[in-house]
Amino acid sequence: MxxxxxxxxxxxxxxxxxxxxxxxxxxxxxxxTTAAADGRLVLVIEDSPHASAAATLGAIALWPxxxxxxxxxxxxxxxSPAPDEVDSYRDWRNSLGGKPNARGS
Numbered sequence: 001m002x003x004x005x006x007x008x009x010x011x012x013x014x015x016x017x018x019x020x021x022x023x024x025x026x027x028x029x030x031x032x033t034t035a036a037a038d039g040r041l042v043l044v045i046e047d048s049p050h051a052s053a054a055a056t057l058g059a060i061a062l063w064p065x066x067x068x069x070x071x072x073x074x075x076x077x078x079x080s081p082a083p084d085e086v087d088s089y090r091d092w093r094n095s096l097g098g099k100p101n102a103r104g105s
Contacts, residue, residue, distance in 0.1 A: 003100070004045040005031075006060075012039040014046040014065035026050050039067070042073030 010018050019041060022028050027048030030041055043060075045053045061069045 001077035002047050002074040003073075003077075004043075004053045004057055004071060006043045006045055006057060007070040007072060008041045008043060008060060009067045009069070010039050010041065010063075010065050012037065012068065015039065015041070018063070018065055021063075025056060025060075027053060027056055028060075 008018070008022075017031065019030055022030050022041070022043065027046040027050075029044040029046075031044050032042035045056050047053050048056070051059070057069060057071070060066060
């Protein structure tokens with residue numbers, strides 16, 4: 001299970017339609033709208049039977065009215081390795097198939 005905390009920045013004139021559309025998506029909770037006057041919405045996105053949280057965030061980012069999305073929190077549930085199984089906090093980078101940069105990260 002994944003849970004994402006996200007800020008969505010959108011065109012202010014389109015917010016009411018975007019908010020309604022977000023509220024209709026499975027796994028999406030519009031958590032904060034007090035900043036909506038400037039085009040920001042705070043979301044909590046969870047995995048749903050229809051899509052992973054990451055896939056849902058990716059789809060939202062492609063909406064034409066959305067200017068950008070910022071991932072500010074991520075939790076991965078029991079399918080994540082236990083902390084004592086991780087030798088280095090940088091280990092996840094090796095799973096991306098790339099090489100570490102010059103600083104070793």
